[in-house]
Amino acid sequence: MSTAISTKAPPPRRRLAGHGLTEVALARLFIAPSVLVMAAVVLFPIGFALVTSLRSYTRRQVDGFAGLANYGTVLSDPAFWAAMRFTGLFTLTSVALEFVIGLAFALLMNHARRGRGVTRAVILVPWVIPTVVAGQMWAFMFNINPGFINSLLGLDDFNWLGSAGWATVTVIAADVWKTAPFAALLLLAGLQTIPSELYESARMDGASAWQRFWHLTLPLLRPAIMVALLFRTVDAVRVYDLPQVMTGGAFGTESLSMLVRQFIVITPDPGIGAALSTITFALVLGVGVLFVSQIGRSMVEGGSTR
Amino acid sequence: MQKKTWIAATAVSAMAVSLAACTPSGDDSAESGAITWAIGGARSQPGAAHDQIADLWNEANPDTPVTVEALPESADEAREQQALVLQAGGSEFDVLGLDVVWTGEYVENDWIVELDDRRDELDAAVLPGPMESASWNGSLWAVPLNTNTGVLYYRTDLVDAPPSEWEELCQVAADLDDSMSGYIGQGARYEGFTVNWLELYWSAGGELYNEDQSEVLFDVDIATEVTSFVAEATQDGCFAPGFNTAMEEESRIAYQSGDVAFMRNWPGPYSLIAEDADSPAHEATAVAPLPGFDGNPGVAAIGGFNNAISAFSENQEIATDFVVWAATDPEVQQILVENSTLPVLNAAYEDSDDPLITQLGEVLQTAQPRPSVPAWNEISLEIQSTIFPAVNGEMDPRAAAEQLAEFLEGTVAE
Numbered sequence: 001m002s003t004a005i006s007t008k009a010p011p012p013r014r015r016l017a018g019h020g021l022t023e024v025a026l027a028r029l030f031i032a033p034s035v036l037v038m039a040a041v042v043l044f045p046i047g048f049a050l051v052t053s054l055r056s057y058t059r060r061q062v063d064g065f066a067g068l069a070n071y072g073t074v075l076s077d078p079a080f081w082a083a084m085r086f087t088g089l090f091t092l093t094s095v096a097l098e099f100v101i102g103l104a105f106a107l108l109m110n111h112a113r114r115g116r117g118v119t120r121a122v123i124l125v126p127w128v129i130p131t132v133v134a135g136q137m138w139a140f141m142f143n144i145n146p147g148f149i150n151s152l153l154g155l156d157d158f159n160w161l162g163s164a165g166w167a168t169v170t171v172i173a174a175d176v177w178k179t180a181p182f183a184a185l186l187l188l189a190g191l192q193t194i195p196s197e198l199y200e201s202a203r204m205d206g207a208s209a210w211q212r213f214w215h216l217t218l219p220l221l222r223p224a225i226m227v228a229l230l231f232r233t234v235d236a237v238r239v240y241d242l243p244q245v246m247t248g249g250a251f252g253t254e255s256l257s258m259l260v261r262q263f264i265v266i267t268p269d270p271g272i273g274a275a276l277s278t279i280t281f282a283l284v285l286g287v288g289v290l291f292v293s294q295i296g297r298s299m300v301e302g303g304s305t306r
Numbered sequence: 307m308q309k310k311t312w313i314a315a316t317a318v319s320a321m322a323v324s325l326a327a328c329t330p331s332g333d334d335s336a337e338s339g340a341i342t343w344a345i346g347g348a349r350s351q352p353g354a355a356h357d358q359i360a361d362l363w364n365e366a367n368p369d370t371p372v373t374v375e376a377l378p379e380s381a382d383e384a385r386e387q388q389a390l391v392l393q394a395g396g397s398e399f400d401v402l403g404l405d406v407v408w409t410g411e412y413v414e415n416d417w418i419v420e421l422d423d424r425r426d427e428l429d430a431a432v433l434p435g436p437m438e439s440a441s442w443n444g445s446l447w448a449v450p451l452n453t454n455t456g457v458l459y460y461r462t463d464l465v466d467a468p469p470s471e472w473e474e475l476c477q478v479a480a481d482l483d484d485s486m487s488g489y490i491g492q493g494a495r496y497e498g499f500t501v502n503w504l505e506l507y508w509s510a511g512g513e514l515y516n517e518d519q520s521e522v523l524f525d526v527d528i529a530t531e532v533t534s535f536v537a538e539a540t541q542d543g544c545f546a547p548g549f550n551t552a553m554e555e556e557s558r559i560a561y562q563s564g565d566v567a568f569m570r571n572w573p574g575p576y577s578l579i580a581e582d583a584d585s586p587a588h589e590a591t592a593v594a595p596l597p598g599f600d601g602n603p604g605v606a607a608i609g610g611f612n613n614a615i616s617a618f619s620e621n622q623e624i625a626t627d628f629v630v631w632a633a634t635d636p637e638v639q640q641i642l643v644e645n646s647t648l649p650v651l652n653a654a655y656e657d658s659d660d661p662l663i664t665q666l667g668e669v670l671q672t673a674q675p676r677p678s679v680p681a682w683n684e685i686s687l688e689i690q691s692t693i694f695p696a697v698n699g700e701m702d703p704r705a706a707a708e709q710l711a712e713f714l715e716g717t718v719a720e
Contacts, residue, residue: 059415059680060393079691144548145560162494162550164700250495250551250694265382267683268389 046281052274060268070275080276083259086243086252089168091236094175098232099225101176102183109184110191127181135245138174142246167251171243175236183228190224191217223295230291237284256280339370341625344391345403345611346377346384355452355645359638363628370624372401381405381497392417392616400619401629404448404612406439409678410519413442418614419622421446424630431634436650439675440612444518447614449629450650452642454609455666455673456505457593459561459569459579461586468594470604472506472535475568475597476544482567487546489539490557491570495694498553500686501607501676502570503693506532508607508674510599514685514714515677522714529693529707532599536697550698562587570596572609573666574646593662595669606673610648681717688713 021029056066074080105123112119126134141148142160150158160166194217202212218225240257247253260280263273345356356374364371375398377384385408391398392415404412412418425446429437436450460468464482469475479488492498504514512528515521539545546566548556554571561569562579564586579587596604613629615622632638639649648666649655655667676682688710696706 059411060389061415143551143556144546145556145563145565157547159547159551162548162698164698247551248494248496251698262687265386267687 049274049278049281052270053278055271057269057271060270066271070271071279073272074275074279079254079259082252083254083256086168086254087237087239087256090172090175090239090243090255091233094172094179095229095232095236097172097176098180098183099229101180102228103187105180105184106187106191109188123184124181126178127185129178131178131241132245134178135174135242138170138177139246142170161247162251164251167247167253171246171253174242174246175239178242179232179235183232186228186231187221187224190221190227193224194220226291226295230288230295233287233291234284237287238280256283339621339624341370341372341400341619341621341628342375342398343372343401343403343613343628344375344377344388344399345401345613346379346381346387355641355647358641358645359632362635362637362641363631370621370628372628375399377403392618395618397616397618397620399616400621400625402614402616403451404614406436406608406610406612407676407678407682409440409442409447409612409614411678411680411682412614413447414680417617418447419617421449421615421626424449424626428630428633431652432650433652433670435608435670435673435675436610436612439608439610439678440614442678448612449614449633450610450612451629451632452610452647453650453670454572454574454648455669456501456570456596456606457573457666457669458596458604459571459576459587459591459593461567461590462592463590464567468592469568469597471601472509472539472597472599476539476542479544479567486564487566488544489568489570490546490549490552490560490566492553492557493536493540493545493549493697494551494553494556495690496553497686499694500689501609503532503536503689503697504676505570505596505605505607506536506599508605509596509602511602515679515718519677519679520718522711522718524711524714526704526707526711529710530704533693533696533703533706535599537699537703540697541699550694573648573662576662577646593665595672603672606669608670608673608675610650679717685714685717 053070054066054068056063056069109116109120109123129137139161144150144157144159144162149160150156160170198216198220199212202216207215238257239255240261243249243253243255244258249255249258256276257280260273260277263269263276343356343360356376360372360374377387384403385405388399388402392402392412402412402418404418422445428446428449432450433453436453437446440446440448440450458468465478469478476488482488491502493502507529510528510532512525512532513523516523536545540549546552546560548560552560554575557569557571558575558578560566561571562575562582562585573593576591576593579585579591580589582588596606598604613632615625615629619625633650636651636653639651639654642649643654643658643663648670655663655670658664658667676686679685692701692706692710692713695701696703
């Protein structure tokens with residue numbers, strides 16, 4: 001919010017007749033309440049989690065200051081590393097697939113001349129379905145008994161959800177199905193900002209379709225790609241609902257967020273739960289900062305070439 | 307400047323109001339004599355058994371009415387809601403509906419009061435298994451309300467008599483035609499798996515703890531044996547291929563659609579199966595006690611809910627009268643039967659002319675509760691992270707049993 005204001009030319013420091021405040025001071029004054037509320041809503045829980053993660057608990061009751069002991073417990077727990085492995089694998093694979101499929105969808109939607117509305121609607125349907133519903137639906141389809149996928153592929157009794165490795169594949173497949181349309185939507189928005197004259201002149205210069213895509217579309221799409229990857233990566237790192245609904249965390253599909261919930265609700269140890277969620281938060285923040293700094297740079301570079 | 311503080315104050319107070327609205331309200335308990343019954347579970351929704359029981363009490367006791375505070379259906383979430391109030395010392399809830407495995411945790415947190423002076427009248431009328439689940443450290447801390455137990459469903463058109471041993475069940479399964487598997491139970495990785503495995507372990511003569519839960523009696527050999535049995539049965543097709551992803555519903559669907567000959571489940575699905583005219587199991591289903599191992603009889607696990615009195619309640623006496631009444635009043639216990647829940651009153655089984663209820667009464671005589679130790683959730687998760695991979699061939703059964711034994715020792719040392 002504040003950057004949008006500061007990038008504009010600074011307003012003249014006029015004083016309103018009869019009042020002692022400049023416009024800038026007045027603007028700050030008006031924004032202050034929302035900044036305060038944002039700080040209370042966003043920063044307080046983060047700070048509280050940090051403090052909680054430094055305390056030791058016995059049966060939900062604070063036992064005293066623990067220093068970094070909770071972090072030590074978490075980092076030496078094999079369940080944590082198993083969850084990290086799954087979360088990492090899930091994030092890399094699903095985001096990569098969603099990007100490729102989403103880009104294909106976006107190009108299709110951008111080029112479709114006839115039936116444009118229908119194409120978009122069809123592609124966007126999965127995104128509208130609530131994740132928990134989608135998860136339950138895919139769990140039913142991959143299941144042996146109603147077994148839609150097995151009868152479709154003629155696999156008889158293949159146990160997708162109940163075998164190591166394949167359980168991860170089903171969760172990733174459901175996530176790609178659900179969120180590739182979202183990536184497509186963001187990329188489509190980017191595609192539509194590219195002026196068609198650029199393509200026309202490239203065609204005049206004899207550039208092939210592949211060359212136009214590689215040298216024109218991709219570089220100009222970079223900011224949109226960055227935004228799409230940022231959103232999807234951050235979402236994937238904190239994945240909870242799909243593996244919870246589809247496999248309950250069995251066969252190596254327990255994510256970091258599921259582990260956090262376990263320590264907050266099922267076997268309550270708020271200290272360890274908070275340490276885990278702080279680690280998850282740091283990961284998400286790290287990913288976010290990385291992408292935002294990239295977006296910032298691509299904005300600057302994109303601006304200088306024009 | 308004034309404007310700013312006014313806005314900020316409004317914002318802060320709006321937040322405070324919305325935060326306050328998140329905690330369960332206790333308006334009804336404010337008037338003296340009224341009690342609040344906070345209970346979750348599948349039948350806590352309006353119109354179901356709990357409301358009928360409350361109405362029955364309120365008719366006879368208009369001065370001390372009870373209101374039902376329906377908690378979430380998921381046990382974890384219901385427990386979390388109660389914990390929020392109890393940890394803050396709140397008096398909003400007078401009667402707490404406790405899942406049978408929560409007793410020890412609530413006692414150790416000083417959340418509930420002891421009820422030993424009502425023990426004699428309850429012992430005389432109520433089933434021993436549920437009474438055990440309401441006890442901790444030799445004292446009574448809750449009063450059973452309803453119970454539940456695992457039973458073996460079998461197809462009367464395929465077998466003449468239910469198998470009394472697991473080996474026997476798998477022999478029958480081997481002779482079925484190829485489109486059918488032998489058995490399905492709750493083999494997905496969740497609390498149901500723990501229950502299913504414990505039943506097998508108990509049925510082979512194993513125990514987790516001694517009487518007062520002060521000493522671990524875990525037997526690594528027995529645990530290895532039953533774990534290997536499940537692993538082999540899953541491999542050779544005695545257990546259905548969907549066993550390791552099945553919860554209660556998936557099991558019922560597999561059995562009801564004729565994919566398996568035997569099923570372990572709670573009594574709840576019985577009427578659904580009997581009423582489904584399209585099912586091959588329709589009119590050909592009976593229930594029996596679970597099979598055993600090595601000549602030992604099968605042991606079923608007890609589920610259900612107990613009622614405890616909050617340590618912060620301002621109406622403990624009336625609340626105690628209410629929970630004892632709910633356990634011993636024949637009319638209340640009949641409401642449970644009508645809602646497909648099992649009563650805890652001995653007489654409800656003895657007087658019944660329903661053969662299913664009589665049969666379940668027999669199963670319940672030998673059924674056993676999971677130990678209601680404070681660390682039960684940790685233990686259940688440990689069983690899920692050692693035994694579950696072992697029955698799925700991803701861990702050596704003996705190594706899994708040894709790791710579990712070590713964990714159980716740790717729960718007593720604390």
